[in-house]
Structures are given as structure tokens and as C-alpha cells.
Amino acid sequence: MTIVDLRSDTVTQPSPAMRRVMAEAEVGDDVFSEDPSVRELEAATAELLGKPRALFVPSGTMGNQLALLTQTRPGNQVVVGHGAHIACYEAGAGAAWAGVQFAVAGQRGCFDADEFEQVLTPQSAHAPKSVLVCLENTHNHSGGRIFPERDVLAISAVARKHGLRLHLDGARLWHASAATGIEAANLAAPFDSVSVCFSKGLGAPVGSALAGDDALIREAWRFRKMLGGGMRQAGVLAAGALFALRHQRDTLVYDHEKAKSVAAILRDGGLTVVEPDTNIVMIQLTAPAHTLVEACGEQGVLFFAMGSHLARLVLHRDVSSSEAIRAAHVVVRCQRELSRPKS
Numbered sequence: 001m002t003i004v005d006l007r008s009d010t011v012t013q014p015s016p017a018m019r020r021v022m023a024e025a026e027v028g029d030d031v032f033s034e035d036p037s038v039r040e041l042e043a044a045t046a047e048l049l050g051k052p053r054a055l056f057v058p059s060g061t062m063g064n065q066l067a068l069l070t071q072t073r074p075g076n077q078v079v080v081g082h083g084a085h086i087a088c089y090e091a092g093a094g095a096a097w098a099g100v101q102f103a104v105a106g107q108r109g110c111f112d113a114d115e116f117e118q119v120l121t122p123q124s125a126h127a128p129k130s131v132l133v134c135l136e137n138t139h140n141h142s143g144g145r146i147f148p149e150r151d152v153l154a155i156s157a158v159a160r161k162h163g164l165r166l167h168l169d170g171a172r173l174w175h176a177s178a179a180t181g182i183e184a185a186n187l188a189a190p191f192d193s194v195s196v197c198f199s200k201g202l203g204a205p206v207g208s209a210l211a212g213d214d215a216l217i218r219e220a221w222r223f224r225k226m227l228g229g230g231m232r233q234a235g236v237l238a239a240g241a242l243f244a245l246r247h248q249r250d251t252l253v254y255d256h257e258k259a260k261s262v263a264a265i266l267r268d269g270g271l272t273v274v275e276p277d278t279n280i281v282m283i284q285l286t287a288p289a290h291t292l293v294e295a296c297g298e299q300g301v302l303f304f305a306m307g308s309h310l311a312r313l314v315l316h317r318d319v320s321s322s323e324a325i326r327a328a329h330v331v332v333r334c335q336r337e338l339s340r341p342k343s
């Protein structure tokens with residue numbers, strides 16, 4: 001049975017061309033700042049994001065956590081959207097390492113300036129101090145949603161008025177840029193820090209980066225060391241990430257097209273689907289999501305339940321259009337079987 005793996009866009013395999021540049025990468029000890037391939041990746045990332053500097057880190061989680069460690073103090077409050085990765089899927093790291101507490105703005109993942117202002121704490125000796133707001137673009141838990149630019153700008157204006165800094169979890173910022181045609185640097189412009197991933201959709205096996213100004217990156221460098229993220233001949237990984245950045249960003253639009261085709265088939269098949277902005281398709285179910293996940297898994301179509309009645313399918317470069325279409329028909333068939341009254 002051929003497996004179609006739609007669990008995540010992190011399941012991609014490095015291509016032969018990517019493996020070649022990784023094998024041949026020029027490397028040095030990056031803890032001594034002597035790895036030329038890492039330097040090149042950091043410079044290219046900083047330029048694409050329009051920031052003075054970037055720092056290569058092993059994971060998106062570490063990029064986000066460095067953003068918290070560098071811009072907050074224990075006891076501070078950080079505002080996030082509902083289902084934010086930085087608050088919900090990083091094993092409690094924000095509380096454990098930076099010692100922050102999170103306040104959730106709105107209920108949709110993306111939020112607007114009014115929802116943001118409502119959760120800001122008053123300046124008093126009793127309330128935790130709100131110092132940072134984190135936006136996620138695209139927003140994973142709400143189905144790869146693109147954060148509306150007008151809301152980003154309005155939230156940024158409110159944040160500045162109240163003296164808060166802004167962090168962007170841009171694990172899939174490349175997707176937002178590809179779908180909107182807005183340069184990543186413009187999407188990143190309102191933010192003090194931006195984390196991006198090379199291993200989600202872009203197809204690199206490992207790696208993320210945090211971008212910001214020189215002072216922030218110096219601090220982040222020290223915290224990366226504290227967390228054990230100082231890597232030695234990391235250029236082998238950086239070369240794969242740089243290859244992904246240079247050669248595999250333009251093809252993200254095909255993943256968005258595949259997501260739209262899958263959504264259309266599911267909808268025609270009677271399922272309730274959130275129209276995808278990018279590469280993620282969310283199905284809202286009346287029955288528990290795990291039953292559909294298990295039935296499709298037996299037919300070789302893999303995806304996750306994201307909640308009791310919510311299933312997530314993620315399109316990526318290692319799934320062809322025909323495989324995506326076949327998978328969608330399997331989901332429709334399995335759902336029909338499950339809905340059929342038992343005799």
C-alpha cells in the first residue's frame with residue numbers, strides 16, 4: 001500500500017540535490033562563530049526578513065523561546081492568539097525557562113486590535129506587566145490562516161502605544177508570503193523579532209532562525225548556548241536550509257493549490273471544511289476525529305486529529321497532486337462508511 005503522509009509538512013525528505021550540497025558544505029566550529037555555511041544562511045535569512053541579523057537554531061521552538069528569553073522577565077505577561085504554538089505546543093517552555101504567563105486574545109487564532117487591547121493588563125503593582133505580543137503567521141491551529149495585514153498593523157500600533165514589543169512566530173511565514181505575494185521582509189517589518197523554520201514546507205531536514213537587531217541577537221546567542229543549542233560543524237545543516245530557502249520557496253504555491261483541490265473534494269463529498277488560505281486543510285466533524293483518522297490510516301492516508309472533532313491534513317512537496325486527490329477521495333469514502341447506519 002502506498003502511504004500518503006499528510007500529518008505535517010515536516011515529514012519531507014531532503015532531495016538528492018539538497019543532500020549533495022549538505023555533504024559538500026564548507027564547515028567550521030559554529031560555537032567559535034567559524035562556520036561559513038552558517039554565516040551565509042544567517043545573512044541570507046536576515047536579508048530576506050529585512051532585519052540586521054539572524055541566528056541559526058535547531059528548531060522553531062528554540063527560536064520562539066529565545067524571543068521570550070530576550071524580551072521578557074519572569075512574571076511578565078505575553079499576549080498570544082488562541083492555540084498559539086508558543087503557548088500551547090512547546091511543552092510549557094515559556095513558563096519553565098522565561099517564567100512568563102500567557103494571556104489569550106480572541107478565540108480565532110488570529111485576532112484584532114480590540115481583542116488585543118482587551119487583555120492588556122493595567123499598569124499597577126498588582127497586575128503582571130504585559131511586555132510582548134506574539135503573532136503567528138500563518139496560524140497553524142486555525143488551519144494555516146494568513147494573519148490579516150491590516151490587523152497586524154493595527155495591533156502593532158496599539159502595542160507601541162502601550163510600550164510592548166512584538167514577536168512573530170513565522171514558522172510558515174514563507175507560506176504567507178507565497179500566498180499573498182507580499183515580501184517576507186514586509187510581513188516581518190512591524191516585529192522586533194521573527195522566528196522562521198526551514199524544515200516546514202521548505203523541505204530542509206533541520207533548522208530554524210531567529211531574526212532581529214544586533215542587541216537582540218547577541219542576547220539570543222547567549223541564551224542559545226545556555227539551552228544547549230550551540231552546534232559545532234552546523235554548516236552541514238545550514239547548507240540544506242540555505243538550499244531550501246533559495247530553491248524550494250517558490251514551489252510552496254503548488255502546496256496551496258493541492259490544499260484547495262483537497263478541500264474542494266472533501267466539501268463535494270459532504271464534509272465540513274475550512275477553506276484553506278495556504279497548505280493546511282481542517283475538517284470539522286460531528287463524530288470524534290480519531291475514528292476518521294484511524295479508518296483513513298488503515299487505507300494508507302495519514303493525518304492527525306487536532307481536537308476532539310477537528311482533523312488536520314497538511315500538504316507538502318513530497319505529496320504529488322494526484323496523491324493528494326487520491327487521499328481526499330479516501331477520506332470521503334471512509335467518512336461515508338463511518339456515517340452509514342449500522343444494521
Ligand SMILES: Cc1ncc(COP(=O)(O)O)c(C=O)c1O
Pocket residue numbers: 058059060061062064085086136138140169171172197208
Ligand atoms: C507555528 C509553529 N511555530 C513553531 C513550531 C515549532 O517548530 P519545531 O517543531 O521546529 O520546534 C511549529 C511546529 O510545528 C509551528 O507549527
